[in-house]
Amino acid sequence: MSHAPHLQPHHATRAYWARDAIIPGIYAIAPMLPGTLAFGLAFGAQCAQKQFSLAEVEVMMAIVYGGLSQFVAVQSWPDVLTASTIATLALVTTTVNIRFALMSASLQPWFGTLPPWQAYPxxxxxxxxxxxxxxxxxxxxxxxxxxxVGGGIVLYFAWLLSSIPGYLLAEQLTDPKKYGVDLVMPAFYAAMLVPAWKGARRAIPWGIAGIVALFVHWLVPGYWFIISGAVAGSVSAGVMGDD
Incomplete structure (x- = not known):
């Protein structure tokens, strides 16, 4: 008999709710908390330098919850908000966050067995x-x-609260390179690749995505390199197929 009651055979089970998986879920995301906190700290400082109020920062943290897309949006924030600049910000945010739609779709075989009022939230x-x-x-x-869900809730509140000290200490973080804050995002995403490693062949789409993104960034202004790299990596992975 298994000593891990929160695990059951993938092919024979539907999603269910049992509280014995909450602590393992939190434990699984624990290594991501330092990066999340540093990420939020840097974002809070950036917002303070853009003259956002702390209330505005927390509202964005709570309802956008987009990580990198929030950085991109604040960096692109215009001096005057108009219909066109708002539309541009919405497009940029959507472009960066479109990966979450794909991630959610990949969870459908699992969470799709739950009632919609449980699955979609x-x-x-x-x-x-x-x-x-x-x-x-x-x-x-x-x-x-x-x-x-248990791990996700912990990450959500860590992200929500992490911007506050960054906002309050913005004057000390005016130079991101001084404390290495400018390395937080690349280091965070590079570290995420480690558990996803499944051999050199599976990593080829990563390389293609990176090369295309760099090439587009060099040729085209703006943030089109993000979606270009994502599309190139996805298409190459689909063409290669499984081993």
């Missing part, structure tokens, strides 16, 4: 790190929805 907690932890859990036969 759970997808609001999808993050890069949380998704990776959930997919590893699912690959090992996990079906308990609390594993994903």
């Amino acid at each position: 759970s997808m609001l907690l999808v993050t890069d790190g949380g998704w990776l932890a959930a997919m590893r859990y699912r690959e090992h036969g996990g079906a308990n929805a609390w594993f994903f």
Whole structure:
């Protein structure tokens, strides 16, 4: 008999709710918390330098919950908001966040067995790190929805609160390079690749995505390199197929 009651055979189970998976779910995302906190700290400082109020920062943290897309939006924030600049910000945010739609779709075989009123709100907690932890859990036969949701709630509140000290200490963080804050995002996403490594062949789309993104960034102004790299990586992975 298994000593991990929150795990059941993947092919034979539907998603269910049992609180014994909450702590394992939090434990699985614990290594991501330092990066999340540093990420939020840097974002709070950036918002303060853009003259946002702390209330505005917290509202954005709570309802956008987009990580990188928030950085991009604030960096692109115009001096005067008009219909066209708002539309541009919405497009940029959508472009960066479109990956969450794909991640949510990949969770459909698991969470799709739940009632819609349970499944769809759970997808609001999808993050890069949380998704990776959930997919590893699912690959090992996990079906308990609390594993994903419990860890996701902790990440959400860590992100929500992390911007406050960054905002209050913005004057000390005016030079991101002084404390290495400018390295937070690339280091965070590079670290995420480690548990996703499944051999050199599977990593080829990563390389293609990176090369295309760099090439487009060099040729085209703006943030088109993000979606170009994502599309190139996805198409190459689809063409290659499984081993």
